[in-house]
Amino acid sequence: MATPISISPSFLRVFFGCFVFFICVILCSPEKGFASAEGDTKTDLLPHTHTVEVNSLQPATTCILSTQGPYNNKESVLEVVHKHGLCNQHKSQSNPTDQDRTQILKQDETRVSSIHYRLNSLTLPDAATNTIPVQYGLELGSFSYIVTVGLGTPAKNLSLLIDTGSDLTWTQCRPCVRSCYKQKEPMFDPSHSTSYSNISCESAACSQLTVAGIDRDCSAATCTYSAKYLDNSSSLGFFGNDKLTLTPTDAYDDFDFGCAQNSKGKFGAAAGLLGLGRTSISFVEQTSQKYKRVFSYCLPSTSSSTGYLKFGPDGGSGNAVKFTPLKTLSQSATFYALDLVGITVGSRQLKISASVFSKSGTVIDSGTVITRLPATPYAALRAAFRKAMEKYPFAKSKSALLDTCYDFSGLKTVSYPKIGFVFGGGVTVDLDATGILFQTSGSQFCLAFAGNKDDNSVGIIGNVQQKRLQVVYDVAGGRIGFGPAGCP
Numbered sequence: 171m172a173t174p175i176s177i178s179p180s181f182l183r184v185f186f187g188c189f190v191f192f193i194c195v196i197l198c199s200p201e202k203g204f205a206s207a208e209g210d211t212k213t214d215l216l217p218h219t220h221t222v223e224v225n226s227l228q229p230a231t232t233c234i235l236s237t238q239g240p241y242n243n244k245e246s247v248l249e250v251v252h253k254h255g256l257c258n259q260h261k262s263q264s265n266p267t268d269q270d271r272t273q274i275l276k277q278d279e280t281r282v283s284s285i286h287y288r289l290n291s292l293t294l295p296d297a298a299t300n301t302i303p304v305q306y307g308l309e310l311g312s313f314s315y316i317v318t319v320g321l322g323t324p325a326k327n328l329s330l331l332i333d334t335g336s337d338l339t340w341t342q343c344r345p346c347v348r349s350c351y352k353q354k355e356p357m358f359d360p361s362h363s364t365s366y367s368n369i370s371c372e373s374a375a376c377s378q379l380t381v382a383g384i385d386r387d388c389s390a391a392t393c394t395y396s397a398k399y400l401d402n403s404s405s406l407g408f409f410g411n412d413k414l415t416l417t418p419t420d421a422y423d424d425f426d427f428g429c430a431q432n433s434k435g436k437f438g439a440a441a442g443l444l445g446l447g448r449t450s451i452s453f454v455e456q457t458s459q460k461y462k463r464v465f466s467y468c469l470p471s472t473s474s475s476t477g478y479l480k481f482g483p484d485g486g487s488g489n490a491v492k493f494t495p496l497k498t499l500s501q502s503a504t505f506y507a508l509d510l511v512g513i514t515v516g517s518r519q520l521k522i523s524a525s526v527f528s529k530s531g532t533v534i535d536s537g538t539v540i541t542r543l544p545a546t547p548y549a550a551l552r553a554a555f556r557k558a559m560e561k562y563p564f565a566k567s568k569s570a571l572l573d574t575c576y577d578f579s580g581l582k583t584v585s586y587p588k589i590g591f592v593f594g595g596g597v598t599v600d601l602d603a604t605g606i607l608f609q610t611s612g613s614q615f616c617l618a619f620a621g622n623k624d625d626n627s628v629g630i631i632g633n634v635q636q637k638r639l640q641v642v643y644d645v646a647g648g649r650i651g652f653g654p655a656g657c658p
């Protein structure tokens with residue numbers, strides 16, 4: 171979160187000195203650099219640089235609630251919290267440790283290999299090569315954000331990971347047959363819900379599972395699903411139907427979901443996941459009559475603040491939200507693809523042909539942490555960023571994934587170039603100040619982007635880069651929108 175800062179006069183002198191040097195040597199457009207003042211916060215001393223307190227890039231010691239609901243009608247607004255963190259009342263109630271951060275990045279690599287595998291463009295990491303067949307390659311432990319919903323009658327509150335890369339919503343159910351990792355956590359018991367029913371094998375919904383890439387078993391009359399993940403995680407159980415309560419005043423009566431009898435894997439502090447993908451069994455499609463295939467969210471800046479997830483088309487923050495066309499990848503009907511054509515660093519767009527991006531394609535994913543770019547654009551971004559950051563001590567990365575890291579110890583304030591995504595149709599979306607760096611440990615912060623091995627694998631816009639943005643999925647309108655500063 172970019173919060174107001176206090177800056178000493180000596181810092182200003184040093185800062186301006188560095189910035190003038192930066193402008194002249196790297197950007198070569200001082201007039202342009204100083205002319206406009208389009209910064210979205212008062213903290214920007216100069217329009218193409220973020221200047222923030224180091225503290226604002228780290229979680230606080232209390233949970234800061236989002237007061238900034240985007241709409242007047244709050245009926246279907248859910249609170250979004252980070253899985254690891256103070257605001258997650260179901261789990262640790264403490265901020266992520268260095269160990270958690272290492273784990274988050276490791277799991278992120280698994281998720282991305284899985285997405286690349288699923289989209290047919292990459293070889294598997296060695297460890298996973300034996301686990302074929304993989305119908306559905308996503309690693310659950312890496313999902314970062316959760317919402318709490320009620321399931322059944324009376325409603326049982328469950329925390330679900332939000333996932334735009336999955337279609338099936340599922341939750342761990344009682345009786346848990348095997349591998350009952352969640353036994354101490356809230357668990358849904360269908361026998362205690364007066365509105366639960368099993369879905370039969372004859373129903374159309376059961377056959378839709380295979381469209382979403384999930385195996386079904388119809389050897390009995392009841393439709394049984396089995397989702398396997400690349401790291402040997404799995405979820406297996408009955409495909410059922412019940413009432414889903416989003417908020418005290420808003421429920422959906424007829425929701426199909428997976429009632430897991432047997433789940434294995436690192437699912438974290440959640441009972442299951444909320445599938446926000448695009449095929450017919452996803453929440454978005456099942457509720458299309460009610461919410462018109464529109465949803466939006468804001469992911470909070472740190473694990474000590476909250477964001478929102480909102481269903482339905484009403485409202486939106488007017489012209490602050492800029493839209494770009496929603497695309498579909500031929501390899502997968504689940505993911506939301508975008509027409510990324512360029513990247514800006516500071517005041518300049520990197521010199522990369524748009525065809526490099528169109529060759530790989532780009533998806534936006536709520537569950538991937540670090541944005542992945544094709545190799546060529548990543549190399550250009552890294553070079554420009556390193557150049558602009560020469561005044562800071564370069565640090566040996568504590569992560570195999572991130573390679574551009576700095577030691578900010580002893581610094582109260584830091585400044586770094588703004589970064590933006592350029593989409594087809596000439597829409598440029600500036601990332602929030604909190605959407606550029608990832609804290610790997612203590613005072614070490616790294617550029618939160620990574621390169622794919624080549625230019626062929628799909629690019630992925632991850633959740634660090636989405637922080638604080640209002641992201642509007644207008645599936646009905648065939649577009650995705652981005653607006654600034656939607657939550658703390």
Ligand SMILES: *[C@@H]1O[C@H](CO)[C@@H](O)[C@H](O)[C@H]1NC(C)=O
Nearest residue numbers: 318319320325326327417418
């Ligand atoms: C479930 O969550 C809702 C909304 O957060 C809350 O009002 C309600 O008290 C919770 N119910 C239970 C049984 O915890």
Ligand SMILES: *[C@@H]1O[C@H](CO)[C@@H](O)[C@H](O)[C@H]1NC(C)=O
Nearest residue numbers: 360361366367368390392408
């Ligand atoms: C759902 O199907 C399973 C397996 O056939 C059965 O044990 C369970 O009682 C059924 N639940 C309901 C509510 O029919």
Ligand SMILES: *[C@@H]1O[C@H](CO)[C@@H](O)[C@H](O)[C@H]1NC(C)=O
Nearest residue numbers: 297298299300301400401402
């Ligand atoms: C998955 O499980 C199989 C069989 O139990 C095992 O051989 C394999 O090493 C496991 N893979 C991973 C990535 O743990």
